[in-house]
Amino acid sequence: xxxxxxxxxxxxxxxxxxxxxxxxxxxxxxxxxxxxxxxxxxxxxxxxxxxxxxxxxxxxxxxxxxxxxxxxxxxxxxxxxxxxxxxxxxxxxxxxxxxxxxxxxxxxxxxxxxxxxxxxxxxxxxxxxxxxxxxxxxxxxxxxxxxxxxxxxxxxxxxxxxxxxxxxxxxxxxxxxxxxxxxxxxxxxxxxxxxxxxxxxxxxxxxxxxxxxxxxxxxxxxxxxxxxxxxxxxxxxxxxxxxxxxxxxxxxxxxxxxxxxxxxxxxxxxxxxxxxxxxxxxxxxxxxxxxxxxxxxxxxxxxxxxxxxxxxxxxxxxxxxxxxxxxxxxxxxxxxxxxxxxxxxxxxxxxxxxxxxxxxxxxxxxxxxxxxxxxxxxxxxxxxxxxxxxxxxxxxxxxxxxxxxxxxxxxxxxxxxxxxxxxxxxxxxxxxxxxx
Numbered sequence: 529x530x531x532x533x534x535x536x537x538x539x540x541x542x543x544x545x546x547x548x549x550x551x552x553x554x555x556x557x558x559x560x561x562x563x564x565x566x567x568x569x570x571x572x573x574x575x576x577x578x579x580x581x582x583x584x585x586x587x588x589x590x591x592x593x594x595x596x597x598x599x600x601x602x603x604x605x606x607x608x609x610x611x612x613x614x615x616x617x618x619x620x621x622x623x624x625x626x627x628x629x630x631x632x633x634x635x636x637x638x639x640x641x642x643x644x645x646x647x648x649x650x651x652x653x654x655x656x657x658x659x660x661x662x663x664x665x666x667x668x669x670x671x672x673x674x675x676x677x678x679x680x681x682x683x684x685x686x687x688x689x690x691x692x693x694x695x696x697x698x699x700x701x702x703x704x705x706x707x708x709x710x711x712x713x714x715x716x717x718x719x720x721x722x723x724x725x726x727x728x729x730x731x732x733x734x735x736x737x738x739x740x741x742x743x744x745x746x747x748x749x750x751x752x753x754x755x756x757x758x759x760x761x762x763x764x765x766x767x768x769x770x771x772x773x774x775x776x777x778x779x780x781x782x783x784x785x786x787x788x789x790x791x792x793x794x795x796x797x798x799x800x801x802x803x804x805x806x807x808x809x810x811x812x813x814x815x816x817x818x819x820x821x822x823x824x825x826x827x828x829x830x831x832x833x834x835x836x837x838x839x840x841x842x843x844x845x846x847x848x849x850x851x852x853x854x855x856x857x858x859x860x861x862x863x864x865x866x867x868x869x870x871x872x873x874x875x876x877x878x879x880x881x882x883x884x885x886x887x888x889x890x891x892x893x894x895x896x897x898x899x900x901x902x903x904x905x906x907x908x909x910x911x912x913x914x915x916x917x918x919x920x921x922x923x924x925x926x927x928x929x930x931x932x933x934x935x936x937x938x939x940x941x942x943x944x945x946x947x948x949x950x951x952x953x954x955x956x957x958x959x960x961x962x963x964x
Contacts, residue, residue: 535662535671541567541641543929544661544674546648549577550915551899551922552680553631554601558926558954560638564933566926567672568635569646569663572812575631577682579915580624583709583810585750585759588914590618592846593876600955602919605630618916621750621759648681651690656892658690676929676937677895680922683771684819684901692891693822696771698906703817704852705764706776707747708783711807712758717751719800728797738793740786741766744861745853757807761814762790766855770818784809816852816913823903824940825885832872832908838883840944841962842924842951845882845917848873851910872907881959882912884944887925894937898925923956 545556548570556568578584587606590598596618598606603618608630610620635642649669650662660673679686684694697703725746732738743766749758763786769775787806794801820826830836832849849872853860886903887896897903898921900913912921927950928942935941952963 533669535669537660537673538667538670539567539672541565541672541674542933543567543676543678543926544672545569545678545680545926546661546686547577547680547682547899548572548575548642549680549682549899550579550602550918551682551925552678553635554919554922555678555680555898555926555929556640556642557601557634557638558923559930560640561954562927562930562950564930565641567641567643567674569643569648571645571647573644574628575635576624576627578709578812578814580628580631581810581812582814583624583711583759583808583812584814584915585709585761586621587619588847588916590916592874592879593617595877595879595957597844597846597879597957598916598919599957600919600951601634601923602916603955605634605919648686648689651686653690653892658892658894674937675894676932676939678925678929679821679889679895679897679901680899680925682818682900683815684821684897687821687889687891687895687897687901688771688819690892690895692889692895694819694901695822696819697817702854703768703770704854704910705766706768706770706779706783706816707761707763707765707814708780708787709810709814710760710762710787711809712749712760713756713805713807715749715758715794715804716800717749717758720749720798723798723800725798728793732793732797738796739789742856743853744856744858745864760787760790762787764852770815776813780813783813817906817909819901820906820909821889821897821901821903822891823886823897824888824890825883825903827882827886827904827908827912829872829905829907832880832911834880835874835878836880837959838881840884841881841958842884842887842928842947843882843920843956844879844959845912845920846874846879847911847914847917849907849910850914851907882921882924884924884928884942884947887921887928888939894932894939896925896929896939898922920956923954924951927951927954
């Protein structure tokens with residue numbers, strides 16, 4: 529079937545950011561603060577992605593115990609939503625509504641033009657150059673032209689639609705199972721924290737009338753002192769294909785149903801949770817792993833082990849390699865514990881560098897990426913995918929996009945030393961000796 533339609537070019541801008549999650553917002557703000565015209569589009573009704581619509585209940589670590597690695601714009605946002613519990617690692621629980629407003633305010637203050645409820649339908653590229661994109665929304669279908677584009681979709685949708693190279697999953701193409709996050713009330717956090725949850729899970733599995741699947745990897749509840757609620761990162765939806773609409777549609781339905789099994793589990797087996805109630809579940813699937821865009825440099829787990837440094841470094845990060853269980857076997861749970869808790873985890877003051885080349889897709893000359901879909905192998909993606917990592921790479925990509933406009937958006941024209949100076953000037957963390 530051939531479909532043709534004459535499209536209006538509704539917007540022309542310097543930089544188009546596709547995806548309004550942590551990476552996209554940070555990128556848009558960074559570029560706008562450098563005086564560039566920026567348009568950011570988001571398919572939902574708020575910024576933040578999995579941190580807001582997806583109801584992920586807490587930030588992961590911002591620092592390595594000595595240095596604040598996710599500094600600059602990311603730290604500005606974190607400080608607005610959970611100013612308490614500031615420590616050397618800097619994670620913390622937050623309220624999604626507060627984070628939504630913090631993003632709104634930051635976008636407005638930077639002068640970024642934005643569109644909610646707007647989806648990328650197509651991207652037209654010739655000879656490795658993105659010429660325009662096609663968007664669809666309540667206003668219909670129309671084209672947008674920019675000099676440089678940013679794929680901050682998390683799933684690498686932009687790159688894939690444009691025909692760019694990407695990788696997906698393990699050797700068999702399988703990805704980590706997603707979750708449907710949730711909000712809970714009426715539980716005693718003090719009592720809950722004293723319970724040996726793995727032991728109680730095994731008891732429930734033995735009883736045989738609680739769970740459909742014997743999922744031993746239970747991240748659990750993150751208590752929010754400010755409002756007596758708990759954010760839940762609970763359960764895995766095994767066998768989900770994150771780039772197949774039928775699969776992720778079915779995953780949302782099962783995710784909602786499975787939370788009732790966990791409510792039953794908490795009430796029957798966990799002290800302090802006898803009256804726990806499920807308040808709400810997320811309206812967005814919590815995808816942990818999807819496409820990884822093939823970039824000029826692919827960060828690898830060997831870089832993690834080596835605490836690698838790079839000449840074109842745009843930041844450093846330290847979160848452990850966090851590949852969730854791929855099935856329900858006890859052996860898979862043991863594999864996770866070995867990697868996450870000991871083998872692929874850093875001590876205080878340790879981190880790895882992130883090169884600019886890992887933000888530059890091999891397939892195009894005017895496209896950058898940031899966040900979960902940047903250039904990395906599967907294990908490194910499992911470290912950098914969390915929100916503070918997205919803040920780091922988003923700020924770098926937005927800054928680089930602004931600098932690339934000196935050469936009409938040619939992203940490989942950016943001088944890494946100049947990029948480092950601009951990042952340091954904007955408050956980003958770089959290892960000593962860079963950006964000076």
